[in-house]
Amino acid sequence: MRFSNRLEAGRQLAKALEAYREQDVVVLALPRGGVPVAAEVANHLGAPLDLLLVRKIGVPWQPELAMGAVIDGSQPMVVRNEETIRFAAISEGEFNDICQKELAEIERRRRLYLAARPTVEIAGRIAIIIDDGIATGATVRAAVSGLRRRKPAKIVVAVPVAPLSEIAALQKEADEVVCLLQPPILGAIGYFYIDFEQLTDDDVIRLLGRTEPHTLHSSV
Numbered sequence: 001m002r003f004s005n006r007l008e009a010g011r012q013l014a015k016a017l018e019a020y021r022e023q024d025v026v027v028l029a030l031p032r033g034g035v036p037v038a039a040e041v042a043n044h045l046g047a048p049l050d051l052l053l054v055r056k057i058g059v060p061w062q063p064e065l066a067m068g069a070v071i072d073g074s075q076p077m078v079v080r081n082e083e084t085i086r087f088a089a090i091s092e093g094e095f096n097d098i099c100q101k102e103l104a105e106i107e108r109r110r111r112l113y114l115a116a117r118p119t120v121e122i123a124g125r126i127a128i129i130i131d132d133g134i135a136t137g138a139t140v141r142a143a144v145s146g147l148r149r150r151k152p153a154k155i156v157v158a159v160p161v162a163p164l165s166e167i168a169a170l171q172k173e174a175d176e177v178v179c180l181l182q183p184p185i186l187g188a189i190g191y192f193y194i195d196f197e198q199l200t201d202d203d204v205i206r207l208l209g210r211t212e213p214h215t216l217h218s219s220v
Contacts, residue, residue: 010040071146133189
């Protein structure tokens with residue numbers, strides 16, 4: 001099975017989350033790819049749409065291989081993958097340099113995407129974290145860890161596709177995991193989409209513009 005695009009994936013995911021319709025939910029997208037998926041879910045559930053600004057910290061010569069992640073907030077939170085750091089022989093200085101670059105990108109996105117939009121309260125609400133798919137899971141696990149600090153009543157991770165191994169890992173950290181396609185081996189997320197064109201900053205801003213500003217917030 002393949003999704004035609006992220007919007008169709010979002011519509012299918014929304015049906016799987018039907019039980020949360022009209023509950024006290026906030027939908028949290030991981031930009032950029034998670035935003036169109038999350039927009040469809042938020043619309044279907046009648047829930048506010050928010051962003052979680054999280055960046056993977058990749059190995060210098062293989063950026064897709066995550067050695068950690070950093071989550072935005074008043075005190076940014078860094079999640080480290082010590083096994084990968086040791087395997088890749090990354091020094092503390094190299095790790096910190098890349099971490100700072102990703103923090104700078106988070107700050108750029110916050111200013112660009114969210115400007116002066118007011119805060120949405122997370123405490124006591126059901127938080128549904130959405131991306132367009134999970135490969136290694138480092139970014140989503142970091143998002144869950146950071147979100148716990150804001151004391152939601154429940155954390156749900158919902159994605160169109162993820163490998164079985166990552167679903168099992170996430171089930172230990174999130175309160176619930178919803179995933180439509182769970183292949184034993186993922187390969188690449190884009191394989192499961194007919195149209196998997198990369199989104200631009202303008203695409204994210206346009207999608208957020210469909211949601212009332214008072215429903216948006218900037219960070220973990």
